[in-house]
Structure formats: C-alpha cells, structure tokens
Amino acid sequence: MLSFIIRRLGVMALTMLCLTLVVFFLINLEPNLRKLAISQLDMRASVEDQERWLQRNGYRQNFFVRYGQWLGVLPKQPNIDPNTGSAVPRFSFCDEPATVRYSGVLQGDLGCSTKFKVPVAEKLLPALGATGILMFWVMAVMVPVSLIVGVLAGMREGSRLDRTLSVASITTTATPEYVSGVIFTVIFASWLGWLNGSAASATNQGVTFYNFTLPVMTMAIYGTGYIARMTRASMVEVMTQQYIRTARLKGLSFNAVVIKHALRNALIAPFTVIMLQFPWLLTGVVIVEVMFRYQGFGFALVEAAANNDIDLLLACSLISVFVVLSTQLISDVGYALLNPRIRVR
C-alpha cells in the first residue's frame, strides 16, 4: 500500500511538472505578453516601449530559464535599473530583495499579481478560504441529499418512487450551474423575494442564509443527480445479492435489511464518485462565483485569466491541478481501504 501511494505521488509530481510547463507556455505566448505590457504601461505605449518594458522585467529571457526561476530551481537576478545602477523591485507593490536568490514555487514564493497589485499569496489565501466555506456548504447539502435520494430510489428497483427520483436525478444532471442559477434567481430572488440574488455581501459581512443559499443550491444541484444515480446503481446491485435475500428470508424487516445490510456495501462506490466530483466542482465554483459575485478562488481565476495576470494564473492552475490529482489519489486509496475485495498491487 505504501509503495503504491509513493508511486502515485511520484506520477502526481511528474504530472504537475508537465502541466505547469504547458500552462507556463500558453500564458507566455507572445500576444499574451504584449497584452500584459500594454496593461502595465498605458494604452498609447509604442511597440518599442512595450519591448523595453518586457526586456527590463526579464520577460525576454530564455523560456526554460524563466520556468526554472518560477519553479525555484534557477536563481532569480535582482532587477537593476540601468539609469541608477541600483536594484528596484519589478513591481512597485511587491518587495524584492536586491540579491541573487532562489525564490520560486518550491520556496513558497508564488510571485506578484499584476491585476490586484499584491503578492499572489496575499490575494489567493483569503480567496481560497472563501471558496472553502462555499465548498463546505455545497458538500454538506449535496452529499446527504444525493445519498438519501439514491438509496431510496435503489431500494425497490422499478417502483414508482424509483422512477420519479430517477427522472428527477436525470433532470438535475441536465442543468449546469449557469442554467440552474438563472432559474433559482428568477424563482427565489425576483419572484418570491426570499433570497438575495448576489453573494457579494457574503465576502465582507459574513455568510448568512439570505445571501448564501442561492449559490450553494445552484452548485449542489448539478452534482446531486449524478451522485444519486451512482448510489442508485450501486444500491440496486447490492439489493440483488444473496446475503440480502438470506437476511430477508431470516425474517428481518425490509427496513432493517436496508439499513443494516445493504447500506454499508452500497455506499462504497459513491465514495469514489463523490471524490471525483471535486474537479467538476472547480468549474462550478468559477461559474457560481462569477454569477453571484462572490470573491473566491474562481473569481480570482477569471480575473487573472481576463487580465493575463501571469503569476496569479499560474498559481491558480497549480492549485486546481493539485486539487484534482490529490482527490484522485484519495479516491483510489479510500476505495481500496473501504472495499476489502480490492487489493492494490
């Protein structure tokens, strides 16, 4: 088991290295660099000015050298002002020591956000915290609801309850966040006026039922149907097993059979599915945070991408890729632990 985890961690590190290289390449394409130069200078800056700016701030170094610097395996040179000969920080809003040093992701230096004019870590940590709160509530709603729906539907295959719940689950899997968000806002905010159609106040004034229910509902609904379908399939399969029939023939009541014998075995498969939902939730986070104006990770990602904020976007991709890969690992390990029949080679 341990060697399996170590091997997986190795593959994970390799994947992250490859992915960050790809992201680094895409972000540093010539049009993107030019866009950055224009946004940092003013609109009327000539091509020579832009070129000089890019040159001065080290964007014209060799691609791999810059990637190495970002990663922290190659030294970063201090930024020397040609007029005075002394070192000045690249961006006025981020401090930079005037010595040659190794300072990259491996050392914990994520760089400097050109859009928000702060170091990336300072922007990203609160954003991640905000998204964490959102994720927590989404999970707290989505997991119990979908498991209950799935178990109820799978308990008696083909019954009226099963049909109704199955069609309802299929319907929710056909409503992506931007669709359900609009529908819920129309019903609960515009029409009934019960809930706030914007979560902007949740960022600074704290989370309340009034401003946070719509985003949580919107995000939870898309995944609920999918998890419920998986739970149902797993439950249906378990209910046909021999030991369930034995328990029934022993004279146990239907409820006791479901709760004591079927439930535990039926919940192994959905565990994997729930863990693998995280990458999907990332997309959902972006849509919901933009739609309800909630200042979290997804909001930062969209702002970074729209303004070509290189360091922030790289940090965002690093985090999202890390989340995806680690949830995959957890789901594999957890599945093996939960299910005694699976033994990892």
Add this chain to the structure above:
Amino acid sequence: MQLETIGFFGILFGVIERFWPVWAALAVVLALSMRYKKRLGLYGHLYDSGVGIAGLTICLFWLFTAIFADTIAPFDPLRQFPVMKDAMPGSIEPESGMAFLFGGDRLARDVFSRMVFGSQIVLVIAPAATLFALMVGTTLGLPAGYYGGRIDSVLSFLANLVLAFPVILLFYLLVTPGIRETSIPQWLAGIFFIFPIIFFSTLFYTRYGGRPRLFAVQLAATLLIGGWIYIGLVFDADPLGIISIRPNELNIFVAVVFASSPGVFRIVRGLVMDIKTRDYVAAAQTRGEGPWYIMLWEVLPNARGPLIVDVCLRIGYTTILLGTLGYFGLGLAPESPDWGTGIKESSRLLRLYIHPALPPVVALMSFVLGLNLLADALREQSLKD
C-alpha cells in the same frame, strides 16, 4: 410608447404555430418509426419505453428546429428593432405587425428568433465535436487497451494530463483572442482532424487489403472526402468553398475536442481490455488475423453498446461546455445567438427583466435532458440484449 400585446394565449398559440414544420416532421418520423419499429433494431426498441420516446422526441424537436430555423424564426436574430428594447413577451412589432413572442432583449432583438437560431450553432458544433473526439479517443484507446504495456502507459499518462486540467482553466487558456494570433489552433486541428482519415483508412485496409481494387476505391473515397474536409477545416482553403470555418469557431471546436477525447479514450481502453479476453478474439488470433483487424473488426463492433450511450451523454456534456464558453464570453462572437451567450447577456439583468433569460435556459436544459433520457433508454435496451 405602449406596445400592443397578444396576451398569454396569443403567445402560446403563436409559438405552436411558428413551430409547424417541426410538428409536421416529428409526426411523420414518429408515425413511421412506430409503424415499422419491429424492423428498426436498436432504434425501434427505443419506442418500447416512455423514457425513450420522450428523449427521442425532445432531441428530434431540436434537430428539426435547427433544420427549419429559417422558416420558424420570424425575425433575423441579429437585427435590432429600437422600439422593441426590453419589450415584454407578446409585444407586436409595429412595422411588420408580427409579435415578439418571447419579447425583446437589451439590444432590442427578438428573443424567440435568437433561441431558434441558437439551436443551429449548438446542433452543429456539439455533435461534430463529439464525433471527432470519438474518432481520436477510439483510434488511441484501441491500441492502448489491446497492447497494454508501454503504449498504454504513455497514452494513459497523456490522457490523465488533460483530464487533470479543470475544464474551465483549459478554456481560459486555449480559447482566447491571443491564441488565435498564433498557429496553435491550426496545429491542434491538424493533429486531431487527421485521426478520422487514419481511422477509416486502417478500417478498410485491415478488411479489404487483400482485394486491391475494392480497397483502392475505398481508400480514394476516404482520402478525397477526408482530405476535402481536412483542407476546409484546418487551412480554411476549401477549393469548392462549401466548408469554411471562422478562426474563432475552429478555436472552440479544437478546444472542445481536446477536452473530451481523453474521456472517450478511457472508456474505449476499458472496454477493449474487457473484450480482448473473450473467446472470439482468441479465435481471431488463432486464425492469424493482424492486431488492427481484431481491434477494428472484432473488438470495436462489440463495444458499440456502451459507446453509443456514451456518445449520447457526451453530446449533452459538450452542449453544456459550449454553454459555458458562451457564458464566459469565450470564443463565440458577442452577438452570436447561441444559448450560452444568451444566458450570459440576460443573467446580468435578471433584477430588471427575466423574460430574455428563460428561453435559452429552457432550450439548453431541455436539449441536454432529451439526450440524457435517450442515453438512459439506450442503456436499458443494451442491458436487455
């Protein structure tokens, strides 16, 4: 200025009336299929369950809407009628005397016509991109599952690499005006679109390679048609001028194919690993058939059930992806009538007007729902066999 309206029933009957070509086509197709369902194989079996009929009807509804969009839509989806700005549903446009059935949007365009024309964009890009993804995923998944070993490790690693990207990040990186200035979309398109040609050439070669005359005809047809589409799509240089694609559409197309082929790859790989242990594969191996013959003519036909179900679900998922692209304003032109863009435009003004938001939302949801129901019915049927 106060606009005349036609009232709720006016709208209802107006909508039903505008869709008349769709009703006619639906009636013909459903009646014929019901009549001959015994002879129609898997497709005919769909008519045995309520879910199947519902799913099929919704999908066909949107298919016919896309085909007859010019007849159904009363107005040009891009034309602005200043007097109809934010008009309520059912308002009558004074000049033509026709009603804006679902009202006007912020830029005074007819929401109904935009919804109808939006179906064209979705129903062209989503199935086409899914088919290309299917080709890419199948062509790579077959050898990965069949040979295993190093080929499998390398291809699986690449597939996992793409799958580890959150879709939204991938789109923000791959679908930008900046990237259209470089040749990356062309390169990717060049790589992806060659797969169908390789697939069909291999398909024919493995079966008919021993009959040179027949094979030559097939190869020539594949190369001619494939090459024609390839030149049209990748270089936008179709000599006949029939196939053309705008740079932003190519960009979207490539990004969607890129995002969904690893999923197909994984499914095909899993299916092949399962099927290659069957007896008929062993029999083919004993006969001395080549590995690609076995993959394409023994394994693939037996994997068709799960693959068809997956394609249905995937078209729905691709529709959702297209909507996401539209919602974030990536790739598609800002005035494009597709559903995602429509939702983006109208969701910002939900506090003031809700009527421009609902038609694209309902359209997208119903189409995806139809595909999901269809996939569900197909799965049930293939389990029965």
